[in-house]
Amino acid sequence: MVCPSCGSRATGQVGPEQFYCWDCCIEWQASPTGSQLFLIGEEGDLIPMEQSEEGG
Numbered sequence: 499m500v501c502p503s504c505g506s507r508a509t510g511q512v513g514p515e516q517f518y519c520w521d522c523c524i525e526w527q528a529s530p531t532g533s534q535l536f537l538i539g540e541e542g543d544l545i546p547m548e549q550s551e552e553g554g
């Protein structure tokens with residue numbers, strides 16, 4: 499799995515459809531429509547990142 503944000507291969511799987519990037523320290527969830535990215539808060543909580551909207 500390659501990080502959808504930075505393209506790094508330094509990633510690990512942390513859940514059924516959930517992955518972590520060691521380079522940019524984000525998690526993302528794979529889905530048929532694309533990847534939802536999450537920042538990781540100070541308390542380990544996941545903060546959804548805004549996706550840039552293209553097309554519709």
Ligand SMILES: [Zn+2]
Nearest residue numbers: 501504519522
């Ligand atoms: Zn990354």
